[in-house]
Amino acid sequence: xxxxxxxxxxxxxxxxxxxxxxxxxxLEAGIKAIEDAKLSGEEIDGVFxxxxxxxxxxxxQHIDALIADYSGMASHHIPATxxxxxxxxxxxxxxxxxxxxxxxxxxxxxxGGAEKMTDLDDASIxxxxxxxxxxxxxxxxxxxxxxxxxxxxxxxxxxxTATREEIASVAVNSHFHGELNPGAQFRKAVxxxxxxxxxxxxxxxxxxDCAPITDGAAAVVLCPLDEAKKxxxxxxxxxxxxxASDTLALFQRPDITTFGATAAAAQKAYSxxxxxxxxxxxAEVHDDFSVAGILxxxxxxxxxxxxxxxxxxxxxxxVGSGKVAVNTSGGLKARGYPIGAAGxxxxxxxxxxxxxTADKRQVKDAKYGLxxxxxxxxxxxxxxxxxxx
Amino acid sequence: xxxxxxxxxxxxxxxxxxxxxxxxxxLEAGIKAIEDAKLSGEEIDGVFxxxxxxxxxxxxQHIDALIADYSGMASHHIPATxxxxxxxxxxxxxxxxxxxxxxxxxxxxxxGGAEKMTDLDDASIxxxxxxxxxxxxxxxxxxxxxxxxxxxxxxxxxxxTATREEIASVAVNSHFHGELNPGAQFRKAVxxxxxxxxxxxxxxxxxxDCAPITDGAAAVVLCPLDEAKKxxxxxxxxxxxxxASDTLALFQRPDITTFGATAAAAQKAYSxxxxxxxxxxxAEVHDDFSVAGILxxxxxxxxxxxxxxxxxxxxxxxVGSGKVAVNTSGGLKARGYPIGAAGxxxxxxxxxxxxxTADKRQVKDAKYGLxxxxxxxxxxxxxxxxxxx
Numbered sequence: 001x002x003x004x005x006x007x008x009x010x011x012x013x014x015x016x017x018x019x020x021x022x023x024x025x026x027l028e029a030g031i032k033a034i035e036d037a038k039l040s041g042e043e044i045d046g047v048f049x050x051x052x053x054x055x056x057x058x059x060x061q062h063i064d065a066l067i068a069d070y071s072g073m074a075s076h077h078i079p080a081t082x083x084x085x086x087x088x089x090x091x092x093x094x095x096x097x098x099x100x101x102x103x104x105x106x107x108x109x110x111x112g113g114a115e116k117m118t119d120l121d122d123a124s125i126x127x128x129x130x131x132x133x134x135x136x137x138x139x140x141x142x143x144x145x146x147x148x149x150x151x152x153x154x155x156x157x158x159x160x161t162a163t164r165e166e167i168a169s170v171a172v173n174s175h176f177h178g179e180l181n182p183g184a185q186f187r188k189a190v191x192x193x194x195x196x197x198x199x200x201x202x203x204x205x206x207x208x209d210c211a212p213i214t215d216g217a218a219a220v221v222l223c224p225l226d227e228a229k230k231x232x233x234x235x236x237x238x239x240x241x242x243x244a245s246d247t248l249a250l251f252q253r254p255d256i257t258t259f260g261a262t263a264a265a266a267q268k269a270y271s272x273x274x275x276x277x278x279x280x281x282x283a284e285v286h287d288d289f290s291v292a293g294i295l296x297x298x299x300x301x302x303x304x305x306x307x308x309x310x311x312x313x314x315x316x317x318x319v320g321s322g323k324v325a326v327n328t329s330g331g332l333k334a335r336g337y338p339i340g341a342a343g344x345x346x347x348x349x350x351x352x353x354x355x356x357t358a359d360k361r362q363v364k365d366a367k368y369g370l371x372x373x374x375x376x377x378x379x380x381x382x383x384x385x386x387x388x389x
Numbered sequence: 390x391x392x393x394x395x396x397x398x399x400x401x402x403x404x405x406x407x408x409x410x411x412x413x414x415x416l417e418a419g420i421k422a423i424e425d426a427k428l429s430g431e432e433i434d435g436v437f438x439x440x441x442x443x444x445x446x447x448x449x450q451h452i453d454a455l456i457a458d459y460s461g462m463a464s465h466h467i468p469a470t471x472x473x474x475x476x477x478x479x480x481x482x483x484x485x486x487x488x489x490x491x492x493x494x495x496x497x498x499x500x501g502g503a504e505k506m507t508d509l510d511d512a513s514i515x516x517x518x519x520x521x522x523x524x525x526x527x528x529x530x531x532x533x534x535x536x537x538x539x540x541x542x543x544x545x546x547x548x549x550t551a552t553r554e555e556i557a558s559v560a561v562n563s564h565f566h567g568e569l570n571p572g573a574q575f576r577k578a579v580x581x582x583x584x585x586x587x588x589x590x591x592x593x594x595x596x597x598d599c600a601p602i603t604d605g606a607a608a609v610v611l612c613p614l615d616e617a618k619k620x621x622x623x624x625x626x627x628x629x630x631x632x633a634s635d636t637l638a639l640f641q642r643p644d645i646t647t648f649g650a651t652a653a654a655a656q657k658a659y660s661x662x663x664x665x666x667x668x669x670x671x672a673e674v675h676d677d678f679s680v681a682g683i684l685x686x687x688x689x690x691x692x693x694x695x696x697x698x699x700x701x702x703x704x705x706x707x708v709g710s711g712k713v714a715v716n717t718s719g720g721l722k723a724r725g726y727p728i729g730a731a732g733x734x735x736x737x738x739x740x741x742x743x744x745x746t747a748d749k750r751q752v753k754d755a756k757y758g759l760x761x762x763x764x765x766x767x768x769x770x771x772x773x774x775x776x777x778x
Contacts, residue, residue, distance in 0.1 A: 001492055001493050001494065023525075047634075052450060053444050053450060055442050055444060055445055055517070055520060056444055056445060058524065059520050059524050059528070060520055060523075060524040061441060061442060061473065061475055061517070061520045061521045062473070062474060062475035062520075062521040062522075062637065062764050062765050062768060062769065064473070064474045064481075064634065064764075064769055065474070065475070065634050065635065065636075065637045065764060065765060065768035065769045066523070066637045068634040069634070069635075069636045069637045069638075069641075069768070073634070074634055074635050074636045074637075074768075075636075077633035077634055077635060077649055077650050077653035077654070078633070078634055079484075079631075079632035079633055079634060079654075079769075080474075080634045080769065081472055081474060081481055081485065081632070082472065082473050082474060083470055083471065083472050083473075084450065084451070084453070084471050084472075084473060085451060085453045085454070085469075085470060085471060086450055086451035086454070092453075092470055095468075096470065096485060099488060099489055099492050099494050100488055102492050102494065103390055103488050103491050103492030103493075103494075104390050104492075105390065105488050105491065105492075128444070128450070131444060131448050131449055131450045131451075132450045132451040133451075134449075134455070135447065135448050135449040136412075139448070242468075243468035243470070244466035244467070244468055245436075245453065245454050245457040245458070245462070245463055245466055245467055245468060245469045246454065246458075246463050246466060247454075247458045247463045247464075248451065248454045248455045248458045248463075249458075252458075260466055261466050264466035265466070265468075375451050375453075375454060376451050376454060379451060379454035379458070379463075380451065380453055380454045380468075380469065
């Protein structure tokens with residue numbers, strides 16, 4: 001296996017982009033990443049796309065071919081592959097692409113994530129997202145993703161692992177960073193009162209505990225590490241990428257205050273990278289619901305059980321705190337959550353941090369960064385570790 | 390890169406399986422393949438699933454986790470990945486899995502393909518299939534996959550590349566073999582008159598030129614070639630797997646009487662396997678519409694342009710003819726077409742042929758077999774070559 005590098009990154013503005021199509025968003029992110037890598041599209045020999053459901057959002061299956069086509073690669077018959085793993089679709093696409101380069105079967109690969117969600121009404125959008133839960137045992141019984149995460153939040157509060165205020169502060173942290181990110185959907189810091197008093201969605205979670213509905217796309221370009229210098233000085237090493245699954249239904253797990261798939265993927269990733277959680281300087285975690293941020297920091301081993309909530313509340317997770325900076329992009333909550341794009345956008349943010357190009361969000365001397373992408377209620381999780389070179 | 394072997398295969402009955410759920414079909418195929426490989430599920434360290442749209446067919450996204458869960462692998466947090474590439478979903482899943490083992494990142498991998506289509510009404514099913522064409526330039530204008538393939542058929546006839554009778558004989562060939570396959574949806578040979586006189590779908594194509602709507606699942610187990618003997622004597626070598634894309638819309642190609650993606654993937658596959666088209670003894674090709682079978686044999690280099698139709702009409706494509714046996718499983722037309730399962734079921738058939746376990750369909754002394762899986766109108770194509778050991 002060869003080591004792999006990220007040599008280019010690109011991301012669109014995230015938001016309710018009424019005037020942009022799925023095609024134009026995917027194309028914009030892809031071209032940005034290819035230009036950032038100082039490549040031409042003809043040098044790309046493979047494409048991987050993370051996408052939850054263009055079939056249902058825009059009535060278009062087979063977007064692997066669509067993206068290859070609109071990126072001008074169809075005439076070279078470049079293979080393009082779409083992967084889906086609920087909210088982890090982007091993370092899984094990234095891992096497939098790393099594997100493709102590591103194996104030697106591909107050399108220079110574009111990984112994209114894209115979702116165009118706002119062409120549908122809100123009820124249909126939520127219905128699609130809820131179908132990443134178990135259709136027979138959860139969604140079919142009326143459970144939504146929000147209510148499943150609310151059950152987790154209640155259990156954390158019941159067990160004394162986190163308070164309602166600590167859970168709310170995950171969203172406060174993301175909004176704090178979102179204000180610093182020009183590409184974020186919500187560029188506005190909010191006080192904790194805003195989260196606590198926001199309209200109820202599934203008690204105890206309110207509107208500000210839930211990531212928004214978003215259009216957007218993100219892309220990165222990969223090549224073998226030993227060829228990266230040929231293209232750019234701004235490259236980062238992919239030290240590890242790991243993936244794990246769990247039961248689709250939440251009730252089938254022995255403990256709902258931890259995501260076993262995060263813990264398993266993290267353990268594998270640290271081992272592949274030859275580091276421990278202590279070495280991580282910056283992390284993007286999957287805060288589709290605020291409470292997920294607390295599980296993430298604990299299951300990734302960045303904080304002990306019961307300590308992650310305090311870290312969010314105390315501001316230890318903010319850039320400049322000297323501790324692990326969390327969701328400097330604004331996270332899913334403030335940067336936005338175009339589902340298939342989210343996991344790839346996390347990789348873009350971590351790469352920017354390790355290249356030292358994260359502007360006002362820059363974590364000083366960041367050496368190792370981590371991205372965690374989650375599908376359903378932790379039914380699929382990817383953990384990737386990048387390293388500054 | 391390591392060489393890869395297929396050590397187990399499994400497939401469900403194909404058909405309108407009203408009494409079977411998506412879950413039970415996926416599970417049945419997976420367990421059959423794992424048992425055939427003489428493994429226990431705990432020895433599997435990765436899962437890849439080809440599926441067109443469980444989201445739309447059964448309102449369940451995130452079937453990567455579902456399959457891992459119901460196969461009993463969730464408790465070990467085994468990574469599971471769903472891929473989609475229209476009709477080529479199964480072929481692409483197979484290629485991803487081969488890459489995973491070849492890279493060394495995975496060792497013993499289950500590849501599944503599954504589709505449960507008959508829970509919806511026919512109009513909805515056709516609508517979903519047609520969304521593998523270009524939603525803006527084709528499906529949105531009223532073109533269906535059947536009408537797109539009818540355009541191709543008309544052009545072939547106009548140019549003198551194939552006659553209507555030759556096109557119809559692709560379906561006759563598939564039905565001839567379907568009668569010999571106990572797992573096929575249609576176990577009945579039909580004379581060419583049945584195809585020619587079948588109800589019109591999109592002229593010149595009639596109902597018997599179109600593959601049916603089918604429920605079913607298929608699975609294979611992969612491991613490194615040099616470990617295969619540990620498990621079984623009945624293994625075959627994966628000599629090559631290649632993938633290519635083309636424009637999503639048919640009108641954007643310079644020539645619609647050839648699928649450039651098939652030609653590109655085939656060229657790559659022959660080169661990786663170190664053989665030529667002349668070495669192939671048995672082939673499964675993607676006959677979702679009869680005319681596609683003629684394009685396939687020509688683009689794969691098995692016949693010259695204008696000769697493939699004659700081969701079908703003369704029966705040269707039948708088992709026992711001494712020439713390349715084509716679609717001995719019954720193909721998509723007679724074995725059935727559960728979309729995400731089709732590409733994996735092709736691999737099962739070729740593996741059975743090379744192991745010598747294809748019963749009444751057995752091609753004598755088959756050394757090399759090929760499987761071609763197609764998405765949309767040739768917008769994504771995989772070509773895999775297996776070899777008897």
